[in-house]
Amino acid sequence: MKHVLSIAGTDPSGGAGAAADCKTICAHGCFALNTITAVVAQNTQGVREYMDVPPSLIAAQLDAVFEDIPVHAVKIGMVSVPETIRVIAAKIAQYKPPFTVVDPVMVATGGQRLLAPEAERVLQEELIPGATLLTPNIPEAEVLVRRPISTLDDMETAARMIAAMGAKAVLIKGGHRIEDATDILYDGTQCHYFPGKHIESTGTHGTGCSLSSAVAANLARGLSLTAAVKEAKTYVFRGICHAPAIGKGHGPIHHFYDLYHTVGWE
């Protein structure tokens, strides 16, 4: 069994952050490890408040995992402040996991910031270089390239510009598009399109967390980057299609649809 480490904030309503990551990793037949960066009071209706875990405790969590268990891939989500980013970047450089997927979480669906403005530069300088894959959504990519993105051509250009910041590959996610949900991957050489239908649904909380964790798990399982992204996109699409109606706001995707369906637990 492959071991995949999620480094992320919490979501007590279970749809995003560490909970989404661990469910996704398990749904891919991998063993889920996790390190918490921030404790977040949120639910399907939004983020209420959060507290960052002290950097020394993040470092201690990472040492505890890496010194004990081989880590086949890492997914990094909410990192919120410069000190958190610096300690994670240092530990990744120290332990050198084979794959590092970075989801540059900046703002939650409800509009609440999960990355302090002063942390944007540190993220760009210290976490993006060395990432196997960076997975910004369109608003996050706009922040990174400092220009608006409205067309597929804009997404391609942004992916190439962000790769120039040091990530080996960049996947711009199209969940914020209205006409479709096409994602575009720049693998360092060429762009690959992952077309997708835009589903009108409230079951989209944590789609970005789930997608990046699914890619990390697929890479750990030995898939190529393009196959890892293709399978991850299908997983999230099916999760949205079969989203359970949980909570009063934007609910989670169904992380275990295929498994539950097979054993008749639907």
Ligand SMILES: Nc1ncnc2c1ncn2[C@@H]1O[C@H](COP(=O)(O)OP(=O)(O)O)[C@@H](O)[C@H]1O
């Ligand atoms: N309404 C939707 N219909 C179909 N696919 C979606 C929808 N919303 C998100 N996705 C897919 O979910 C993944 C996460 O995308 P996105 O929502 O843009 O990320 P984030 O959650 O970080 O904002 C992408 O593969 C995207 O295409």
Ligand SMILES: Cc1ncc(COP(=O)(O)OP(=O)(O)O)c(N)n1
């Ligand atoms: C702890 C935590 N991390 C990340 C997010 C954002 O989740 P994401 O999958 O990017 O998408 P939305 O659910 O915001 O669309 C979060 N809410 N909490």
